[in-house]
Amino acid sequence: MIRIPFNRPTITGREREYVQQVLESSHWSGDGAFTKRCASFLETMLDAPRVLLTTSCTHALEMAALLLGIGAGDEVIVPSFTFVSTVNAIILRGARPVFVDIRPDTLNMDERAVEAAVTDQTRAIWVVHYAGVACEMNAIAEIAGRRRIPIVEDAAHALFGRYHGKALGTWSSLAALSFHETKNVSSGEGGALVLNDPALIERAEILREKGTNRSSFFRGQVDKYTWVDVGSSYLPSELNAAVLFAQLEVWNIIQSKRHAVWNRYFTELAGWAAANGVRLPIVPAGCEHPAHLFYLLLPSERDRAALIKHLAARGILSVFHYVPLHAAPMGQRLGYRAEDLPITVDVSERLLRLPLYAGMSDEDVDEVVAAILQWQPSTHPAISA
Numbered sequence: 001m002i003r004i005p006f007n008r009p010t011i012t013g014r015e016r017e018y019v020q021q022v023l024e025s026s027h028w029s030g031d032g033a034f035t036k037r038c039a040s041f042l043e044t045m046l047d048a049p050r051v052l053l054t055t056s057c058t059h060a061l062e063m064a065a066l067l068l069g070i071g072a073g074d075e076v077i078v079p080s081f082t083f084v085s086t087v088n089a090i091i092l093r094g095a096r097p098v099f100v101d102i103r104p105d106t107l108n109m110d111e112r113a114v115e116a117a118v119t120d121q122t123r124a125i126w127v128v129h130y131a132g133v134a135c136e137m138n139a140i141a142e143i144a145g146r147r148r149i150p151i152v153e154d155a156a157h158a159l160f161g162r163y164h165g166k167a168l169g170t171w172s173s174l175a176a177l178s179f180h181e182t183k184n185v186s187s188g189e190g191g192a193l194v195l196n197d198p199a200l201i202e203r204a205e206i207l208r209e210k211g212t213n214r215s216s217f218f219r220g221q222v223d224k225y226t227w228v229d230v231g232s233s234y235l236p237s238e239l240n241a242a243v244l245f246a247q248l249e250v251w252n253i254i255q256s257k258r259h260a261v262w263n264r265y266f267t268e269l270a271g272w273a274a275a276n277g278v279r280l281p282i283v284p285a286g287c288e289h290p291a292h293l294f295y296l297l298l299p300s301e302r303d304r305a306a307l308i309k310h311l312a313a314r315g316i317l318s319v320f321h322y323v324p325l326h327a328a329p330m331g332q333r334l335g336y337r338a339e340d341l342p343i344t345v346d347v348s349e350r351l352l353r354l355p356l357y358a359g360m361s362d363e364d365v366d367e368v369v370a371a372i373l374q375w376q377p378s379t380h381p382a383i384s385a
Contacts (some may be wrong), residue, residue, distance in 0.1 A: 057178035071146035
């Protein structure tokens with residue numbers, strides 16, 4: 001029986017109150033008071049020109065592809081070590097993902113591989129800040145600027161993270177955020193599109209409103225709204241926004257609790273990891289991570305399976321992460337082979353994520369740490385006496 005889950009969404013105490021306010025109002029659909037509060041909070045925190053709440057991070061990424069005009073014959077440089085939504089947004093536009101390998105330290109897109117992947121067909125560079133630790137954005141931004149290629153940030157892990165003092169999600173033309181139940185702040189399902197290029201704001205509002213200029217109508221800028229562009233229904237309900245706002249109001253408390261868990265793992269497992277050939281997360285200088293997840297890189301895939309089983313027997317749920325997209329059946333249909341990106345494949349086979357959520361008690365962390373310290377990899381020499 002699992003007593004310590006991998007994740008448990010935070011309940012701040014005001015979610016029910018805010019949802020009740022929506023239920024008692026006449027405005028349940030999106031772009032009401034709570035949607036506006038969430039957007040304003042994020043715009044202020046990120047210092048972004050405009051933030052639009054969406055039904056998911058997936059939909060924010062799809063909007064990004066539409067806004068950049070990505071289509072058939074285009075190429076988009078992207079890591080394979082990511083969730084499928086990152087790449088589906090590209091595939092749905094008829095473009096081809098150009099997968100590049102990751103760095104062995106941060107597990108982010110290797111900026112040294114980006115330039116070699118650029119062709120005349122490259123339409124965008126999509127970066128993913130794994131675990132909320134920033135990609136090397138100075139180097140990537142230099143390449144993109146010199147080649148005049150827009151950047152999109154998949155910042156699903158990265159809200160509250162920073163790179164050399166600048167918020168993640170603002171190093172690009174467009175960025176996508178996630179408020180899935182596994183994220184630091186959540187509305188169950190939900191996301192946001194961060195618009196750092198003001199020239200894209202008006203069209204983004206149209207795409208989000210099924211291709212109509214309905215937002216302009218509500219602002220009194222036109223006397224009626226009509227169909228003016230392609231689009232879809234990317235607007236979340238006020239019920240989602242009410243839950244999210246309750247989380248955003250106390251984001252600093254949530255973050256403090258998550259960092260406390262992350263820091264305890266890092267400190268208390270450091271000696272065990274060094275003695276057993278296990279690698280803990282690496283956070284380079286200049287990166288401020290949001291304590292989104294904590295992982296171990298075990299010596300082998302067999303060791304990972306053994307540790308998952310060991311922890312489960314003690315009521316603790318630990319999980320692996322991404323299966324490389326380039327090596328998946330769809331990736332193979334695009335002509336990729338597993339051996340094309342060796343670091344991605346190696347990391348994906350050995351990575352294990354530990355429970356981490358704001359509601360973890362000190363006793364919960366004690367149990368996880370104690371259970372790990374009782375275990376040794378079979379493929380690494382035992383700790384010497």
